[in-house]
Amino acid sequence: MFQVTIILKDVNDMSPEFITPNETSVAENIPINTVVMAVKAVDKDEGRNGYIEYSLGNDPTTSGVFSLGPVDGLLRVSGRIDRETRSNYTLTVTARDRGDPPRATQTQIFVRILDENDNSPVFDPKQYSASVAENASIGASVLQVSATDIDDGLNGRVRYSISSGDTNRDFSIAEDTGVVRVAKNLNYERKSRYVLTVRAEDCAGDINGDVVRSDTAEIAISVSDINDNPPTFLDSPYLAYVMENTIPPNGGYVITVQAYDADTPPLNSLVRYFIKEGKSDTFRINASSGEISLLRSLDREIQAEYTLSLGAMDTASSSGEFFREISPMLARNFGDLSPDGALIFRRRSWCKPVNQHDLRQ
Numbered sequence: 001m002f003q004v005t006i007i008l009k010d011v012n013d014m015s016p017e018f019i020t021p022n023e024t025s026v027a028e029n030i031p032i033n034t035v036v037m038a039v040k041a042v043d044k045d046e047g048r049n050g051y052i053e054y055s056l057g058n059d060p061t062t063s064g065v066f067s068l069g070p071v072d073g074l075l076r077v078s079g080r081i082d083r084e085t086r087s088n089y090t091l092t093v094t095a096r097d098r099g100d101p102p103r104a105t106q107t108q109i110f111v112r113i114l115d116e117n118d119n120s121p122v123f124d125p126k127q128y129s130a131s132v133a134e135n136a137s138i139g140a141s142v143l144q145v146s147a148t149d150i151d152d153g154l155n156g157r158v159r160y161s162i163s164s165g166d167t168n169r170d171f172s173i174a175e176d177t178g179v180v181r182v183a184k185n186l187n188y189e190r191k192s193r194y195v196l197t198v199r200a201e202d203c204a205g206d207i208n209g210d211v212v213r214s215d216t217a218e219i220a221i222s223v224s225d226i227n228d229n230p231p232t233f234l235d236s237p238y239l240a241y242v243m244e245n246t247i248p249p250n251g252g253y254v255i256t257v258q259a260y261d262a263d264t265p266p267l268n269s270l271v272r273y274f275i276k277e278g279k280s281d282t283f284r285i286n287a288s289s290g291e292i293s294l295l296r297s298l299d300r301e302i303q304a305e306y307t308l309s310l311g312a313m314d315t316a317s318s319s320g321e322f323f324r325e326i327s328p329m330l331a332r333n334f335g336d337l338s339p340d341g342a343l344i345f346r347r348r349s350w351c352k353p354v355n356q357h358d359l360r361q
Contacts, residue, residue, distance in 0.1 A: 010045055010046040010047065010049055011045075011049070012045055012049040012097065012099025012100065012101070012102070012103055013045070014043055014044045014045045014049070014050075014103070015043070015097075015103040015104065015105050016041040016042065016043045016052050016095035016096070016097055016103070016104070016105045017041055017042055017043070017105065018039070018040070018041045018093075018095060018105065018107045019040050019041065019042055020037065020038065020039055020040045020041075021037075022107055022108060022109050022110065023109065023110045023111075023112070024036060024037045024075075024109065024110075024111055024112070025111065025112040025113070025114050026077065026081065026111060026112075026113060026114065027113075027114045027116055028081045028082055028083040028084075028113050028114065028115065028116050028118070029080070029081065029082070029116050029118060030077055030081060031077070032077055032078060032079065032080075033076055033077065033078070034076065034077045035074050035075070035076050036066070036075045036076060036077060036111065037074075037075050037109075038072070038073055038074055038075070039054055039068065039073035039074075039075055039093055039095075039109070040073055041054070041073070041095035041105065043095075043097050043103075045097065045099065048097070048098040048099060048100075049097055049098070049099040050097060051097060051098045052095050052096070052097055053070045053071065053095075053096050053097075053098070054068050054069065054070050054071075054073045054093060054094070054095055054096075055068065055070060055093070055094045055096070056068045056091060056092065056093060056094075057091070057092030057093070057094065057106075059091075059092065061089075062089050062091055064078060064079045065077070065078060065079040065081065065089065066078055066079075066089070066091060066111070068093065075091075075093075075109070081113055083113040083114070083115050083116070083152065084119065084150045084151070086113065087112070087113050087152075088110065088111060088112050088113055089110075089111040089113070090108055090109070090110055090111075091108065091109045091111060092106060092107075092108055093106065093107050093108070093109055094106050095107075115151050115152035115153060115155050115156075116151075116155070117151055117155040117202065117204040117210055117211065117213060118151070119149055119150050119151045119155075119156075119213070120149065120202070120213035120214060120215055121147040121148065121149040121158045121200040121201065121202055121213065121214060121215045122147055122148055122149070122215055123145065123146070123147045123198075123200060123215050123216070123217035124146070124147075124148070125217070126217050126218065127217065127218050127219075127220070128143055128145055128217065128218070128219045128220070129219070129220045129221075129222075130142050130143040130180075130219065130220075130221050130222070131221070131222045131223075131224055132182060132186065132221060132222075132223060132224070133186075133223075133224050133226055134186045134187055134188040134223050134224065134225060134226055134228065135186075135226050135228065136182045136186060137182065138182055138183065138184065138185065139181055139182065140181060140182045141179055141180070141181055142171065142180045142181060142182060142221060143179075143180050143219070144177065144178050144179045144180070145160065145173075145178040145180065145198055145200075145217055145219065146178055147160070147178070147200035147215055147217070149200075149202050149213075151202065151204075154202070154203040154204060154206050154207050155202055155203070155204050155207070155210075156202060157202060157203040158178075158200050158201070158202060158203075159175045159176060159200070159201060159202075159203060160173050160174065160175055160176075160177075160178045160198060160199070160200055161173060161175065161198070161199050161201075162196055162197070162198055162199075163197045163198065163199040163216065164196070164197040165194060165195050165196040165197050165219075166194060166196050168184065168191075169183055169184065170182070170183055170184045170186060170191075170194070171183050171194070171196065171221070173198060178198075178200075180196075180198075180219065180221075186223050187223075188223045188224070188225040188226070188263075188264070189225075189229065189262050189263075191223065192222065192223050192225070193220070193221070193222050193223065194219075194220070194221040194223070195218060195219070195220050195221075196218070196219040196221065197216055197217075197218055197219075198216065198217050198218075198219055199214055199215075199216050200214060200215050200216070200217070201213065201214035202214070225263055225264045226263075227263055227314065228263070229261055229262040229263045230261070230312075230313075230314070231259035231260065231261045231271050231312040231313065231314055232259055232260050232261070232262075232312075233257060233258070233259050233260075233310075233312060234258050234259065234260050235258070238255055238257055240254050240255035240292075242254055242294060242298065244297065244298045244299055244300045245297050245298070245299065246297055247294055247296065247297050248293075248294060251293055252284075252293040252294040252295060253291060253292075253293055254283075254292045254293060254294055255291075255292050256289065256290050256291045256292070257273065257285075257290045257292065257310065257312075258290050259271050259273070259290070259312035261314050263314070270314060270315040271312055271313070271314055272287045272288070272312070272313050272314075272315060273285050273286065273287050273288075273289075273290045273310065273311070273312050274287060274310070274311050274312075274313070275308055275309070275310060275311075276309040276310065276311045277308065277309035278306065278307055278308030278309055279306055279308065281295065281296075282294070282295055282296060282298075282306065283295065283306070283308055285310065290312075
């Protein structure tokens with residue numbers, strides 16, 4: 001009995017087959033020579049026919065960024081990776097055996113670049129300005145600031161806050177949109193200008209407590225004055241003396257009254273004085289200066305006391321309405337032997353808007 005052994009000689013009839021995933025990810029700014037993944041292919045042939053070598057495709061867009069070990073198939077970082085410059089790469093990998101002729105297989109590996117919080121929010125512009133009326137309603141929009149962060153995800157999400165310049169919290173800012181709004185009633189006479197520092201920070205701190213990056217900008221807000229203050233008589237009550245049976249010198253000058261308007265020019269530039277009630281044929285008031293004069297001599301025996309109602313108004317309103325203050329005035333006339341005649345202003349005042357047509361009546 002004979003035993004025959006038949007040895008089959010391998011021919012290169014099998015191509016390499018990749019057994020590794022065709023997708024991976026790597027963080028940006030990773031050190032050079034870091035291994036990204038191990039590329040693996042198998043070839044069922046024997047000897048040289050099953051010996052595999054690896055290579056990357058000749059793509060100028062990936063050249064110098066990645067390298068591939070021809071024997072071990074280790075894909076490494078060979079250059080700087082910046083997600084903001086390029087967020088992903090598609091690499092063409094070839095596995096080739098050493099058969100004669102050789103057989104080769106290609107695959108594409110998709111490399112996703114993971115973001116790192118390496119960019120800060122940036123305000124553009126860095127300085128803003130706006131104007132708002134002091135009677136602006138709460139919630140009124142003043143302006144919107146904007147900062148951008150080119151990072152991805154929470155690293156690139158910006159939130160806004162007011163960091164300084166508004167200790168009374170008269171303004172608020174929307175955390176997500178950067179819209180600045182009126183938060184409280186404003187008052188020009190209390191504060192006419194604000195310089196706020198606003199801060200834009202990313203949300204990296206929400207990711208495992210990572211370091212937060214930020215930027216700041218400046219907002220100058222001017223509060224514009226409105227005619228919201230009535231004239232107010234100063235130094236009340238007023239007191240002056242006149243003698244009966246005589247007209248004082250300088251055109252009968254008795255006293256000057258003065259009203260102060262807390263509004264700014266031109267809202268307070270024209271304060272007008274008038275006699276609302278009383279002896280307008282006996283007393284006169286200069287509408288511009290507030291000087292009160294006596295038109296004729298007084299006789300205590302005929303009338304010992306005079307009461308005038310004085311008013312002060314501004315004329316800044318374009319609607320034809322004015323603010324006015326009314327102040328009662330008591331004039332007492334005493335004997336002609338001594339200057340006992342007293343002109344007294346007692347401050348019991350109120351203010352309300354009146355129409356200029358009412359003043360003509």
